[in-house]
Amino acid sequence: MGFSESKESGGVTVVKVDGQLIIGNRQELKDLVQGALDRGDRRLLVDFSRTGYIDSSGLGALVSISKRIREAGGELRLSGLNDDLRSLFELTKLDTLFAITETPEQALSSF
Amino acid sequence: MTSPLRLCVRRSAVTGSREAATLVTLRLPSDVNCIEEAVELVTRHCLAGHESTESIRFRLRVVLSEAISNAIVRGNCEDCNKWVDVRAELGPDVISVYVTDEGPGFDPSTIPEPIRPEQLDEANGRGLFLIRKLVDAVQFNAQGNSICMILRRW
Numbered sequence: 380m381g382f383s384e385s386k387e388s389g390g391v392t393v394v395k396v397d398g399q400l401i402i403g404n405r406q407e408l409k410d411l412v413q414g415a416l417d418r419g420d421r422r423l424l425v426d427f428s429r430t431g432y433i434d435s436s437g438l439g440a441l442v443s444i445s446k447r448i449r450e451a452g453g454e455l456r457l458s459g460l461n462d463d464l465r466s467l468f469e470l471t472k473l474d475t476l477f478a479i480t481e482t483p484e485q486a487l488s489s490f
Numbered sequence: 491m492t493s494p495l496r497l498c499v500r501r502s503a504v505t506g507s508r509e510a511a512t513l514v515t516l517r518l519p520s521d522v523n524c525i526e527e528a529v530e531l532v533t534r535h536c537l538a539g540h541e542s543t544e545s546i547r548f549r550l551r552v553v554l555s556e557a558i559s560n561a562i563v564r565g566n567c568e569d570c571n572k573w574v575d576v577r578a579e580l581g582p583d584v585i586s587v588y589v590t591d592e593g594p595g596f597d598p599s600t601i602p603e604p605i606r607p608e609q610l611d612e613a614n615g616r617g618l619f620l621i622r623k624l625v626d627a628v629q630f631n632a633q634g635n636s637i638c639m640i641l642r643r644w
Contacts, residue, residue: 399526399555401555402522402555402559402563403522403526432552432555434552434555434556434559434617434620435614435615435617435619436559436617439616440613442612442613446611463544463549470619471616471620472605472607472610
């Protein structure tokens with residue numbers, strides 16, 4: 380379980396969530412994104428292709444980093460949500476807050 | 491390192507039920523780092539021996555994580571001297587999971603729904619809402635420190 384960070388050729392920072400995004404590791408994601416913003420990165424993608432589940436603290440962490448990125452003049456995309464994960468965003472109406480694409484490739488080409 | 495989780499699984503007659511059911515109990519300390527392991531253990535035992543859809547597995551993992559997280563953070567205020575008890579009654583058609591903390595309890599009717607547009611930017615307040623949406627029924631004890639989540643297997 381954890382996060383991996385990479386930089387795509389187009390300058391987009393990609394964070395992959397491997398395992399769960401829950402109360403026990405949400406701070407790690409927030410710190411990772413803050414580090415990217417501090418380095419000057421402004422285009423970020425969080426990919427959930429290898430994610431098991433997300434709890435409300437994880438959703439809250441995404442809301443927080445979305446705000447930080449917006450305030451820094453950046454853009455955030457989410458991708459790779461399976462039907463179950465996507466249902467969490469739909470139930471909480473967070474699908475209206477985030478730019479969500481089906482695949483990381485679609486997200487990368489949408490920046 | 492030895493896990494601080496205490497798991498017990500036994501087959502027994504559950505009070506109020508006409509059928510024997512498998513009873514799974516788990517006691518864990520008020521440490522958020524124990525939640526993932528607790529969720530995996532309870533989920534595995536809840537679904538063992540039954541055909542289950544991926545959706546049931548997903549819903550069970552999310553609501554267990556939510557309820558245990560609420561119990562540790564809001565109920566027990568992460569006090570390392572307090573415990574969280576999980577009790578799952580596993581029938582052929584229904585899974586009933588109780589999560590109980592040592593806190594004073596709360597009134598669930600006072601928790602607002604977090605989906606109004608002006609609340610979308612809030613980082614907190616979605617846990618109980620998600621539980622209500624993902625299970626078939628939710629009950630609380632009178633004190634408000636124990637939640638019962640009921641899921642149909644089909």
